[in-house]
Amino acid sequence: MTISHLLSARAARNVHVVRATRSAKLSAVVLAAAAAVLAALPFLVFSTVTDTLINLFVLIALASMWNLLAGFGGLVSVGQQAYIGIGAYSLVALADLGVQPYLAVPLAALTCAVFALPTSWLAFRLRGDYFAVGTWVIAEVYRLLVVRVDSLGGASGKSLSGLSGIDATLRGALTYWIALALALATIAGCYLLLRGRLGLSLMAVRDEETAAASAGIDVRRAKLLVYLVSAAGCGAAGGVITLSSLSVNPDSIFSVQWSAYMIFIVVIGGIGFIEGPLIGALIFFALQQLLADFGSWYLVLLGVVGIVAALRLPRGLWGLVPGPSLFPIGYLVRRSDGPA
Template identity: 80%
Template sequence: MSLSAALTSRAAAAVDVRRAGRSATVSALMPLAAVVVLAALPFLVYAGVTDTLVNLFVLIALASMWNLLAGFGGLVSVGQQAYIGIGAYSVIAFAGQGVQPYLAILLAALTSVIFAVPTSWLAFRLRGDYFAVGTWVIAEVYRLVVVRVDSLGGASGKGLTGLAGIDQTLRGALTYWVALGLAFASIATCYLLLRGRLGLSLMAVRDEETAAGSAGIDVRRAKYLVYLVAAAGCGAAGGVITVSSLSVNPDAVFSVQWSAYMIFIVVIGGIGFIEGPLLGAVVFFALQQFLADYGSWYLVLLGAIGMAAALWLPGGLWGVMRDRTGLSLFPVGYHVRL
């Protein structure tokens, strides 16, 4: 062996490349412990508490999907409510055909993916701000189409069938567990996707699409896959919303307010971090609970918090926490030690 080869081999042996440090491995057990505790809540608290937490889990799932799109894929969408509405009405349609509503949530996710395939052909022709506006327009088109379908209730919406024979307490617990499972599955899906080569490809595309393409990354494939996954997650969330509220209204489920919620949660929580939507959803949920009775001042305060986070906390609350503590619940990067 030559001297240069020996030095190279010795230098490589002195470098330790790991996914995360020991502290991150220990901290990764915290989300699993939290899921176990949350799963037991229907046996420990009143039904009103679990009914309220369903909304929190839906927000976590939606924000995680938007963060996957924008924070890692660079696709800033203002039209994810299209798939929330498609998922919600899919549950109504499948339940009307005799499918158990909780099972219909899975079919709603699949239906959203089917609709996302032709939608992506249109949306991906646009770039940047045009993509964001175009997704909102597409969502409005879907809403207008649904309003004109009499079998789906038209402009007044439609009630959910298929749950009348289930005890109300059991139904509330089942809805809670399904919503908790959706939030967990959304975070786990983002984590598993981002730990592989797709995660590296997405972050390269987000940072500089042209350079990523010249490096051999299939930019369109990476964006396409992320778009379909986000559609499935939002569709399942729409299904949970329908099962929770027992009815659906086109103006509510196709409202651009859902996208506003996602953006706000991700911005204050930390865009580009898997933990960001989780923390941001908790903060947003708390603000909803304590300030919703203040009317327009509640919206003013949300706007002020959002602008302050965008200006002074570009990494969000989780970015600040990670910089100060080094904590990482879902490590997807690499650490190099000598």
């Protein structure tokens, strides 16, 4: 197009666009080193430590998926436990069919994406608060359906088969590595997704849906994609939870508590930042460990922290951190006209 050429030629001369700053590259190296140390832990520490860390990795993965959905896609769901549950049950069912449970984790993710597609037709008819409540209802419906299936253990749940042949220490280490890989994959996945053209469209949709459509964005498709990715991520997390607990119980795996955790973590960590779920999960995990002996006071304190964070820190803890992002997804324009 002539106008486009006319305009671009004028601008291209003295402008360049930067994506990643030097400090961001440094932080990537630090993160990679941290991941390497974490990967070596099963050789260095007792399995009680690594077993606890599995919990942290699952929380990071779940919170990242919720942040992607709500913080970048603008889809505030209270029903992602639907996919945690479906993922967990898929793993159990696949193991029953003879699939190696560790290899069944990605298949559980895929199964969730398949379930998420028709579910989205229903959920996307609702907006805002109604979407939130609707997703919760959908999760409950999935729980009620699962409970009706006798081969899945009904209301009492089912234990995971196919791992009895593996030594307990090795099993713990394998589960740990898979949980670590899941946490890293969700963070890297969010980063790569958001850094691309699709990520920019998503953020535009989140900020202004009508204007996004006028910008040429297929709003429905963008939302659907982020919904499917989030479902798959939560499904994989559900699979890892089951690998770790070796059984699945419908009431706990489909519990709305998972959504409460995800929201809490993302809100205190910083919604709309890739770093948010990471920081939030670390804090939540620390609180869990520190306050575990305080019984119901643990929940009270957690509630207080959540309320204070929501009131005082609308952008979460990461919102307080000045300086460049660890995961730069934006564009920085540098102009070199005038005396440099």
